[in-house]
Amino acid sequence: MIARAVAVSFILSAMCAFPQARFDVASIKPSKLTGEGRNRENVTANPGTLTMHNVSLRSALQWAYRMKEYQISGPAWIGDERFDISAKAADPAAEQQLRGMLQNLLSDRFKIALHREKKILPFYALLVAKNGPKLTAGKADGKSVLQPKGMGLAAQDTSLGEVADLLTQIATRLNLPPVIDMTGLRGRFDFTVDGTDLLQSIGAGNTPDPSTIMVGVTEILQEQLGLRAELRKASTDVLIVDRAEKLPTEN
Secondary structure, three states: HHHHHHHHHHHHHHHHHHOOOOOEEEEEEOOOOOOOHHHHHHHEEEOOOOEEEEHHHHHHOOOOOOOOHOOOOOOOHHHHHEEEEEEEEEOOOOOHHHHHHHHHHHHHOOOEEEEEEEEEEEEEEEEHHHHHHHHEEOOOOOOOOOEEEEEEEEEEEOOOOHHHHHHHHHHHHHHOOOEEEEOOOOEEEEEEEEEEHHHHHHHOOOOOOOHHHHHHOOOOHHHHHHHHEEEEEEEEEEEEEOOOOOOEEEE
C-alpha cells in the first residue's frame, strides 16, 4: 500500500510539473447559422488543427472526452446553444492530443466545473437475431454513406456501431434509452430498410408515440436486418456539468 501511495504521489507531482497541452491560438464564437441548418454540426480534425462548426457545448464535450450524448448531462442550454470553434496547436498534434487541448480550451473559455460519476442506466443492446443477420458485406475501408431511399434508408459501407449511433439519435429525440452495438459483428455492411409500414402506423401530421415507433423499429431490425434490440441496464460512466457560462470569454 505504501509503495502504491508513493507511485500515485509521484504521478500527480509529475502531472503538476508540466503544463497541460493547450492550443497556440483558438477562437470560440456563437454560431450565426439559422434555418434548416441550425442543428447541423461539423467537426474536422487534422494534425495540429481543429475546426468545429455549429456545435453545441455538449457535442464539443462529447468529442473532447470521447463520450456519447447520453453520457453527458448539465444545464439544458449546453445542448441548445451553438458555437463555432477554430483552434490550432503550435506544432503538429495527433487527434488524442487535440482532444486533451479541447478539454482545456472549453474549461478556460466556458469556466466549466464538472465531475465524473457512474450511474446505472437503461439501454437497448443491439444483438443478432435468432436466424442470423441479413446484411451484405461492404468495403472494409469504406466510408459510411446513409441516404434516403423511398420511405426508407439505404446504407453503404456502414458499421453496426454507426447503426447504433443513428438509432440512439432517434431514441434521444423520443426520450428513450440509447442503443449500443453488442452484435459482435465487425466490418462494414450494405443494406436497405423500408419504413413504409412504420410511417403509415404513425400517420401524417400526428405526434409520434414513442412506444409505437419503438415497436416499428424493432420489427424493421428483426425482419429486414436480422437484428434485435433488448432492453438492459448497466453501470455507465457519465460526465456531469455542474456549472458553465453561456457566453465564452473573449478570444
